[in-house]
Amino acid sequence: MADPSKSSQKAKNVVIALLALWSIISLIVIVVWSTSPDLKSSAQCRAELQDKTVKLEGVKVVCKKDKEALEELVEAEREEQAKQRAEILLLLGHLNATNATLEECRQENLVLQANVSVLQENIEQLRQTEANLTAQLSLQEDQIDALKDNVTQAAHQTNASLSLRTAAESQMLAAQSQTLACESGKQYLQKQL
Numbered sequence: 001m002a003d004p005s006k007s008s009q010k011a012k013n014v015v016i017a018l019l020a021l022w023s024i025i026s027l028i029v030i031v032v033w034s035t036s037p038d039l040k041s042s043a044q045c046r047a048e049l050q051d052k053t054v055k056l057e058g059v060k061v062v063c064k065k066d067k068e069a070l071e072e073l074v075e076a077e078r079e080e081q082a083k084q085r086a087e088i089l090l091l092l093g094h095l096n097a098t099n100a101t102l103e104e105c106r107q108e109n110l111v112l113q114a115n116v117s118v119l120q121e122n123i124e125q126l127r128q129t130e131a132n133l134t135a136q137l138s139l140q141e142d143q144i145d146a147l148k149d150n151v152t153q154a155a156h157q158t159n160a161s162l163s164l165r166t167a168a169e170s171q172m173l174a175a176q177s178q179t180l181a182c183e184s185g186k187q188y189l190q191k192q193l
Helices: 004-035 042-192
Strands: none
Touching: none
C-alpha cells in the first residue's frame, strides 16, 4: 500500500504547480490587457475594414498582374528551355556523328599504320634484294671480264692456230713441190740408168 505521506506530498506539489500556472496565466492576461489598444467603435471598424478591403483589392490586382507577368516569364522560360533542349539534341546528334567519324578515322589510321608497317617491311626486303642483286651483278661482271679475257685468249689462240695452219699448208705445198721435184729427179735418174 502507498505511503500516505508520499501521496499528500504529491498532492501538495500538484496544487503548487497549478497555482504557479494560474499565476503565470494571470500575469500574461494582465500584461496583454494593459498593452492592448482601446476598443474601437463598430463604425470605425467598418471604415477600416472598407479601407483594408480596397487595399486588398488593389493588392489582388497587383498580384494578378504580377502573376500574369510571372506566367509569361515562366512560359518564355519554358519555350527557351524547349529551344535549348532541341539545340542540345542537335548538338548531341552532331557529337555522335563526329564521334562516329573519329572512330572511322581511328580505324583507317590503324589500317594505314599496318600498311605503313607492311610497306616498310617490303622496302627492307627490296633493299636486301637490291643488295643481293648488286652482289650478283658484281659477280657476273667479274665473270664477264673473265669470259672476255678467255675470248681474247681464244681469239689469239685461234689466230695463232690459223697462222700455224697457213704455215703448215705452205710447208705442205712446199713439201709436195719438193716431192714432185724429187720424183722428177728420180725419174730422170732412172732414165739415165
